[in-house]
Amino acid sequence: MFEVLIDQFWSLTIAGVALGFIYVLVSLGYTMVYGVLRMINFANSEIFMWGTFGTIITSRDIFGYTQTSAPATGPKLALVLISQLLMSMAVAGLTAVFVEYVAYRRLRAKGTNRLATLISAIGISIVLSELMRLLTDSRPVGSPRVLEKIILGEVWGANLRLDTIVTIFAAAGIYFLLERFVKLSRMGKAIRAVSMNEDAAKLMGVNLNRVITTTFLVGGLATGAAAFFYITVFEYTKFNIGFTMGMAAFTAAVLGGIGNIRGAFYGGLFLGLLEVYASAVLGTQWKAVTVFIVLVLVLLFKPNGLFGEAVQTTRA
Amino acid sequence: MKIRNYWNLRDFGANLWENASRPKRVAIALISIGFVALLPFMGASFLATPIASYDAVLVYPVGMFVLMSLGLNIVVGKSGMLDLGYVAFFAIGAYTMAILGTTTKLNTWEVMPIGIALSMIAGVLLGIPTLRLRGDYLAIVTLGFGEIVRLVLLNSSWSKGPNGIANVPMPPNIGPLKFELENQKVFFWVVMAMILLTIWMIRRLTVRRPGRAWEAIRQDEDAAELMGVHTLKYKIWSFTLGAAVGGAAGVLYASKNLYIAPEMFTLNVSILILACVVFGGIGNIWGVVIGATILGYLPDRIRFISDARLLVFGLVLVIVMNFRPDGLLPRKKREKAIVKREANA
Amino acid sequence: MASTRKTLLKLDNVTMKFGGVTALNGVNLEVKEGEILALIGPNGAGKTTVFNVITGVYKQTSGIVDFDGISLGNQKRYQVTALGVARTFQNIRLWGDMTALENVITATDVHKKSGLVGALFGFPRARREETENRERAMEILRFIGIDEYSDRLAKNLPYGVQRRLEIARALGTGPKLVLLDEPAAGFNPAEKVELAATIKRVRDAGYTVLLIEHDMSLIMGISDRVVVLDFGTKIADDIPSVVQKDPRVIEAYLGVPADAS
Numbered sequence: 001m002f003e004v005l006i007d008q009f010w011s012l013t014i015a016g017v018a019l020g021f022i023y024v025l026v027s028l029g030y031t032m033v034y035g036v037l038r039m040i041n042f043a044n045s046e047i048f049m050w051g052t053f054g055t056i057i058t059s060r061d062i063f064g065y066t067q068t069s070a071p072a073t074g075p076k077l078a079l080v081l082i083s084q085l086l087m088s089m090a091v092a093g094l095t096a097v098f099v100e101y102v103a104y105r106r107l108r109a110k111g112t113n114r115l116a117t118l119i120s121a122i123g124i125s126i127v128l129s130e131l132m133r134l135l136t137d138s139r140p141v142g143s144p145r146v147l148e149k150i151i152l153g154e155v156w157g158a159n160l161r162l163d164t165i166v167t168i169f170a171a172a173g174i175y176f177l178l179e180r181f182v183k184l185s186r187m188g189k190a191i192r193a194v195s196m197n198e199d200a201a202k203l204m205g206v207n208l209n210r211v212i213t214t215t216f217l218v219g220g221l222a223t224g225a226a227a228f229f230y231i232t233v234f235e236y237t238k239f240n241i242g243f244t245m246g247m248a249a250f251t252a253a254v255l256g257g258i259g260n261i262r263g264a265f266y267g268g269l270f271l272g273l274l275e276v277y278a279s280a281v282l283g284t285q286w287k288a289v290t291v292f293i294v295l296v297l298v299l300l301f302k303p304n305g306l307f308g309e310a311v312q313t314t315r316a
Numbered sequence: 317m318k319i320r321n322y323w324n325l326r327d328f329g330a331n332l333w334e335n336a337s338r339p340k341r342v343a344i345a346l347i348s349i350g351f352v353a354l355l356p357f358m359g360a361s362f363l364a365t366p367i368a369s370y371d372a373v374l375v376y377p378v379g380m381f382v383l384m385s386l387g388l389n390i391v392v393g394k395s396g397m398l399d400l401g402y403v404a405f406f407a408i409g410a411y412t413m414a415i416l417g418t419t420t421k422l423n424t425w426e427v428m429p430i431g432i433a434l435s436m437i438a439g440v441l442l443g444i445p446t447l448r449l450r451g452d453y454l455a456i457v458t459l460g461f462g463e464i465v466r467l468v469l470l471n472s473s474w475s476k477g478p479n480g481i482a483n484v485p486m487p488p489n490i491g492p493l494k495f496e497l498e499n500q501k502v503f504f505w506v507v508m509a510m511i512l513l514t515i516w517m518i519r520r521l522t523v524r525r526p527g528r529a530w531e532a533i534r535q536d537e538d539a540a541e542l543m544g545v546h547t548l549k550y551k552i553w554s555f556t557l558g559a560a561v562g563g564a565a566g567v568l569y570a571s572k573n574l575y576i577a578p579e580m581f582t583l584n585v586s587i588l589i590l591a592c593v594v595f596g597g598i599g600n601i602w603g604v605v606i607g608a609t610i611l612g613y614l615p616d617r618i619r620f621i622s623d624a625r626l627l628v629f630g631l632v633l634v635i636v637m638n639f640r641p642d643g644l645l646p647r648k649k650r651e652k653a654i655v656k657r658e659a660n661a
Numbered sequence: 662m663a664s665t666r667k668t669l670l671k672l673d674n675v676t677m678k679f680g681g682v683t684a685l686n687g688v689n690l691e692v693k694e695g696e697i698l699a700l701i702g703p704n705g706a707g708k709t710t711v712f713n714v715i716t717g718v719y720k721q722t723s724g725i726v727d728f729d730g731i732s733l734g735n736q737k738r739y740q741v742t743a744l745g746v747a748r749t750f751q752n753i754r755l756w757g758d759m760t761a762l763e764n765v766i767t768a769t770d771v772h773k774k775s776g777l778v779g780a781l782f783g784f785p786r787a788r789r790e791e792t793e794n795r796e797r798a799m800e801i802l803r804f805i806g807i808d809e810y811s812d813r814l815a816k817n818l819p820y821g822v823q824r825r826l827e828i829a830r831a832l833g834t835g836p837k838l839v840l841l842d843e844p845a846a847g848f849n850p851a852e853k854v855e856l857a858a859t860i861k862r863v864r865d866a867g868y869t870v871l872l873i874e875h876d877m878s879l880i881m882g883i884s885d886r887v888v889v890l891d892f893g894t895k896i897a898d899d900i901p902s903v904v905q906k907d908p909r910v911i912e913a914y915l916g917v918p919a920d921a922s
């Protein structure tokens with residue numbers, strides 16, 4: 001049962017870290033929105049899914065790559081990859097802003113109860129995924145290979161594949177950029193102020209709507225970047241791909257302590273590794289089940305996550 | 317003023333009911349039940365459905381949607397908890413019927429209590445860890461649970477994996493009433509009976525202690541607990557009763573469809589049912605009944621909607637929540653009715 | 662005289678910290694059966710926190726809360742209520758979509774035995790308890806003097822009635838000890854006088870009252886004893902006339918509006 005895990009430990013680990021970084025970026029979409037709204041961004045999984053289509057459309061329809069064309073090289077390679085990344089981020093970022101505008105804003109202004117907002121958010125995520133289902137005729141969509149999966153070398157018997165390495169370093173870079181943004185920029189400080197105490201932040205003259213829109217945008221950009229890396233590694237997408245990704249990234253966010261950006265980092269990496277190891281032991285069909293069990297266990301025994309604030313705060 | 321009154325369906329109905337004497341009420345109830353029971357004979361009218369057979373449509377989706385929406389409404393409407401994995405209980409009921417029906421001699425009516433019990437057990441097992449958490453966590457955990465149940469069914473040998481289970485037996489005939497595939501009137505009447513039973517149960521509970529506890533939890537859970545309501549207990553009850561109704565629907569569904577497979581129990585079902593509840597009016601039994609009837613029926617009547625069914629339902633969720641959060645029939649507001657009665661007296 | 666009475670509630674060296682903020686610092690407090698004990702102090706002194714610790718909203722960082730011989734530390738919130746402690750909220754938290762009567766009936770449910778199955782099948786005990794509850798709740802509304810509003814939705818009631826309904830709801834749980842958190846907040850002088858009379862009637866009906874209030878004249882008029890908190894520490898505990906002259910209390914209240922006279 002454990003032979004695969006032991007045999008391929010290092011290649012699994014590398015794959016797990018790459019997957020983990022994808023989770024880190026998607027869970028930022030959950031964690032940042034949760035920070036300011038104290039509410040789960042239910043549509044984040046579909047924002048991710050739209051990002052994956054943004055990535056594929058760029059290489060396939062703008063640059064004209066097909067399943068049979070040769071991978072890009074040199075400056076062209078950089079151009080295509082960066083365009084894909086930017087497009088994915090743009091699509092996801094705009095979708096996120098759209099979601100906030102359509103599903104959350106009006107209800108927030110009315111101050112209605114959480115249940116209404118939750119249902120509205122569920123509704124918009126169904127709309128996003130169904131729209132894509134109708135547009136793609138429920139078919140999976142493959143991505144032309146832009147980045148050749150060259151094997152760069154070998155460490156402890158594990159192959160270092162180009163796409164995995166690019167993913168790990170680029171995703172880590174984007175994560176640190178975003179973290180800096182939230183730490184240092186004016187807007188980032190406003191976001192953190194709202195996360196800590198909405199009323200106080202408002203008194204200090206923070207424009208709440210702008211902060212919330214920005215938060216959705218930044219979360220969407222992170223999620224969009226993740227979508228690009230996901231396509232680079234897995235080269236495939238479908239209208240319903242968001243669900244599993246969303247569950248996993250949300251679990252990562254809770255694991256790290258939802259609302260906490262650093263937490264998303266550790267939670268994502270932990271979950272990426274766990275998922276890869278668990279699949280090696282149990283088989284890939286039980287991947288989602290493993291993630292779910294982790295989620296329930298965390299909520300049961302460590303609901304604050306490893307770094308986070310309390311999930312449940314009541315004040316009479 | 318007068319005209320607005322007609323638009324306010326709830327008050328119109330409530331007035332009709334509250335101003336009626338007891339025999340008159342019995343008459344209203346019997347006539348309504350009779351009318352609904354005769355619906356399967358109206359297939360030749362403008363009600364006819366172009367795609368599927370009319371009386372089959374009445375059973376599924378219409379009747380089943382109404383039944384499940386009533387069940388989900390106990391959870392979402394009465395106690396304010398968002399359960400996005402409702403399909404799981406439907407699946408558990410259906411697989412109980414399919415497995416027991418094909419491997420033992422038990423018939424549908426004998427499996428029914430077992431299916432209900434298993435759904436309730438699943439409800440308790442899921443409820444105990446998750447119902448302590450705040451609303452949105454419950455939503456996402458139940459969402460995951462619904463999908464996990466499907467994945468387990470898809471990947472296990474006892475459930476025959478993706479092939480599903482065929483040759484599920486039909487229910488045995490009840491006296492002269494025969495269950496037939498081509499003519500599903502009897503199925504419809506059975507669903508109707510289950511719906512009436514559910515409505516009876518909800519109405520009973522609503523006016524007594526459990527209903528008050530749920531109402532208090534929905535409006536302010538902390539205050540409820542501090543006023544002595546054992547909130548966890550009542551939340552689990554609500555969740556479990558919802559599960560029971562879902563399970564019962566599942567048992568009947570399996571022995572109507574004769575074949576079930578994991579692909580029938582996707583997240584979409586949960587969303588469809590939620591849309592029915594929201595569209596009709598969260599928390600209002602009659603609203604839910606009407607909402608589920610409309611949303612169950614329309615996609616089979618109008619071909620365009622049939623293809624984009626889920627898209628429409630998603631839009632329903634967003635639009636209703638943003639522009640008419642009470643749905644078609646708002647939650648009962650007793651004060652108005654009382655004031656009206658005084659005015660009439 | 663008061664000192665010979667039995668102690669109903671006892672806080673022993675209770676400390677409550679929120680991160681860096683110490684809301685309560687080694688507070689000792691005794692409430693004797695049948696008295697009206699006033700808990701006063703400037704804004705943010707920790708008064709509401711005392712209530713929150715007693716009712717189990719927060720678990721104290723250290724110290725013991727003992728009610729009628731039972732330590733409340735390990736009790737769930739609804740169990741604390743069942744044991745006989747009920748409270749009102751500083752910021753009104755009625756169930757707005759229920760009628761006034763239903764608000765109180767829901768509270769009376771706490772001591773009833775019949776559950777969901779009884780309600781479903783209409784067992785005799787369930788039916789009997791339903792009628793008992795309804796009558797009891799109506800009685801309480803009458804006792805507080807708001808029975809004319811019984812069929813109105815709580816959210817549509819005038820502010821003053823809502824405040825009094827909070828008290829009625831607390832009494833509905835059949836408590837031994839009632840915790841009132843600023844029940845006169847936002848009242849005009851005439852309403853305050855009326856409320857003072859109501860609180861006295863509550864006490865005379867056999868309930869023990871722990872009262873948070875800012876209005877000194879109201880407190881001096883009805884309380885048997887006054888405890889003063891300042892920055893989470895108890896600075897005085899005596900009969901009203903003594904507390905009123907205590908220099909530390911006057912200092913703590915300096916700068917607080919003149920209604921403190």
Ligand SMILES: Nc1ncnc2c1ncn2[C@@H]1O[C@H](COP(=O)(O)OP(=O)(O)OP(=O)(O)O)[C@@H](O)[C@H]1O
Nearest residue numbers: 315679682684703704705706707708709710711751
């Ligand atoms: N949940 C909490 N988290 C952090 N700090 C809290 C919390 N609850 C209370 N505090 C702090 O504890 C201190 C005491 O608060 P408390 O509400 O008990 O004051 P109070 O005496 O009731 O004041 P007021 O007269 O304004 O009602 C305050 O500094 C408050 O900010």
Ligand SMILES: [Mg+2]
Nearest residue numbers: 708709710751
């Ligand atoms: Mg206070």
